[in-house]
Amino acid sequence: MTTVATPADTTIAAPAPILEARGLTAGYGDLAAVRGLDMVVHPGEIVALLGPNGAGKTTTLLTLAGSLKPLAGEVRHNGKVATAPLYRRVRSGMGFIPEERSIISKLSVKENLGLGRGPVSEALRLFPQLQPLLRRPAGLLSGGEQQMLTLARCLASRPSLMLVDELSLGLAPIVVAALLRALREAATETGAAVLLVEQQVQRALSVADRWYLLQHGALAGSGAADENSVAELAAAYL
Numbered sequence: 001m002t003t004v005a006t007p008a009d010t011t012i013a014a015p016a017p018i019l020e021a022r023g024l025t026a027g028y029g030d031l032a033a034v035r036g037l038d039m040v041v042h043p044g045e046i047v048a049l050l051g052p053n054g055a056g057k058t059t060t061l062l063t064l065a066g067s068l069k070p071l072a073g074e075v076r077h078n079g080k081v082a083t084a085p086l087y088r089r090v091r092s093g094m095g096f097i098p099e100e101r102s103i104i105s106k107l108s109v110k111e112n113l114g115l116g117r118g119p120v121s122e123a124l125r126l127f128p129q130l131q132p133l134l135r136r137p138a139g140l141l142s143g144g145e146q147q148m149l150t151l152a153r154c155l156a157s158r159p160s161l162m163l164v165d166e167l168s169l170g171l172a173p174i175v176v177a178a179l180l181r182a183l184r185e186a187a188t189e190t191g192a193a194v195l196l197v198e199q200q201v202q203r204a205l206s207v208a209d210r211w212y213l214l215q216h217g218a219l220a221g222s223g224a225a226d227e228n229s230v231a232e233l234a235a236a237y238l
């Protein structure tokens with residue numbers, strides 16, 4: 001816990017960040033796609049990582065998840081420098097939803113849910129829409145149903161931290177709203193910390209608590225997700 005001075009000169013306990021980037025430079029081979037990032041994500045909050053195409057959002061997320069090694073700087077998970085690869089971080093309570101859909105097409109919905117670390121019953125409680133589809137091969141689901149399956153499987157394991165890339169890509173607004181609502185509930189009810197990469201600024205801000213803006217591989221701004229954010233972000237890059 002860190003302490004924060006309030007205007008009334010009392011102190012309140014602020015939760016320690018669950019995820020931190022400190023001076024993080026990341027990329028591919030010699031190419032630094034993002035440089036010198038400082039970011040934090042606390043338990044129970046949704047933080048949107050915004051920015052135009054090619055700004056470095058996915059590279060940042062992959063590096064924070066342990067899929068790419070930092071070129072410089074560090075990633076901290078629960079206050080400790082994180083060096084474990086992605087699969088070990090997932091085993092220790094991190095949820096990761098990459099841009100490409102992570103289902104096994106030939107397995108049924110039920111079998112796909114069974115591959116998760118949480119109970120199938122919890123996944124179905126979160127997304128009852130999946131119940132009538134349980135016996136269907138996951139490859140035959142619609143894009144939105146596949147993304148529900150992915151998110152249900154991840155949330156059922158009660159992750160303490162979730163890194164989510166472009167959940168809404170190509171999906172109908174009503175489906176996106178249901179997916180984002182589930183993330184919001186996980187953050188509010190179970191204290192999960194969520195870092196959400198999203199192209200759609202307004203959608204992301206509808207559920208986020210805070211945002212960071214990446215441009216050309218560097219942080220170009222950050223703030224609370226409030227009524228001024230859209231105008232601020234529009235001025236910056238929309």
Ligand SMILES: Nc1ncnc2c1ncn2[C@@H]1O[C@H](COP(=O)(O)OP(=O)(O)OP(=O)(O)O)[C@@H](O)[C@H]1O
Pocket residue numbers: 028031033051052053054055056057058059060199
């Ligand atoms: N595997 C790779 N090898 C080399 N360069 C890459 C690789 N993946 C991405 N890049 C480059 O890194 C930069 C950042 O890409 P990244 O995918 O992180 O951006 P992004 O903000 O997520 O973009 P988008 O919103 O279009 O997905 C881009 O210039 C991209 O071309």
